[in-house]
Amino acid sequence: MGFPYDVAATAGVPGGEEGRLVHRGGTDSRADQPSVSELVRRLEDELGMELFRRAGRGLVSTPAGDELAPFAEQALAAAELGVTAVHALRDLDGGTATFGLLRNAEFYALSELALHFHRRHPRVRVRLVGQNSAETAAAVQSGDIEAGLVALPVDQQNLSVTPLVRDEVVYITADRARARSPRTITDVATAPMILYDAHYGDNDPARRQLSTRARLAGVTVEPLIEVEHLASALALVRAGVGDTFACRAAVASDTFPGGLHVVSFAEPMYDTIALVTRRGHTLSPATRELARFAQQTLLDHQRGPAGTAQIIPAAEIRQPRSQRSG
Secondary structure, three states: OOHHHHHHHHHOOOOOHHHOOEEOOEEOOOOOHHHHHHHHHHHHHHHOOOOEEEEOOEEEEOHHHHHHHHHHHHHHHHHHHHHHHHHHHHOOOOOEEEEEOOOOHHHHOOOOHHHHHHHHOOOOEEEEEOOOHHHHHHHHHHOOOOEEEEEEOOOOOOEEEEEEEEEEEEEEEOOHHHHOOOEOHHHHHHOOEEEOOOOOHHHOHHHHHHHHHHHHHOOOOOOOEEOOOHHHHHHHHHOOOOEEEEEHHHHOOOOOOOOOEEEOEOOOEEEEEEEEEEOOOOOOHHHHHHHHHHHHHHHHHHHOOOOOOEEOHHHOOOOOOOOOOO
């Protein structure tokens, strides 16, 4: 059916008021009249209503035409934005991309994101931020950056969230006995825990999940030691000081220490990695391409032999664009 295109075309063509084919005041004298007449006929056939009537040498809209006009203009504007986006991607030769990353980006082949993107688009300036998903989400909400990859859960107010993959979070210990069976939240609450991301505390997505589970179970997870970095926590676990947790990607990495035991939680726990943008905000061409590139890098890594995360079916790559509410 040609209806969507016809509606947009009836509203006008790119170039402003001078280029309009049909509008409420009639036709532009320079318009191609046979083309306009055919367009109107096809529209009216589709809708089963008269949209225009002749007035002298021109056309004026009927009440049905007046009702349709604003929607037609919106359709044309959306089509023009789409064309502009495609041209901007093809001609990307400048601008600034602002993007945030989650703490564990290195475990998902994202540590060299800036380098690979720069090689493709050497004239685009890049600003990558993010020590933690909570920080990245807040930066997108405030407009400090345009988009980012985060681990959920985060505060989603005024954000559009697109889940991409989920990676299991597992319990890590040097004590073989504590790794014989999946760990309950009560087990966690009574174990000597080494927790990282001390600065963000329970705002960190994984710690936030643990805190919520503990609250629902009526227990409290009190860390024996808090540090900032996972590597520091793992060193303490290897020394037998206590236990911690991490995503499967970290466990599978070359930097994971030997001699440690890994077991799932009794109620499986996951880091869900998602793309976040500010709701209602249209990404700049540079950031849109960097977001697409980051998504592609993440998903390609998961499809390969080193991938540990499950790709969420709805995460098929689509060009990031203006985000709708929800």
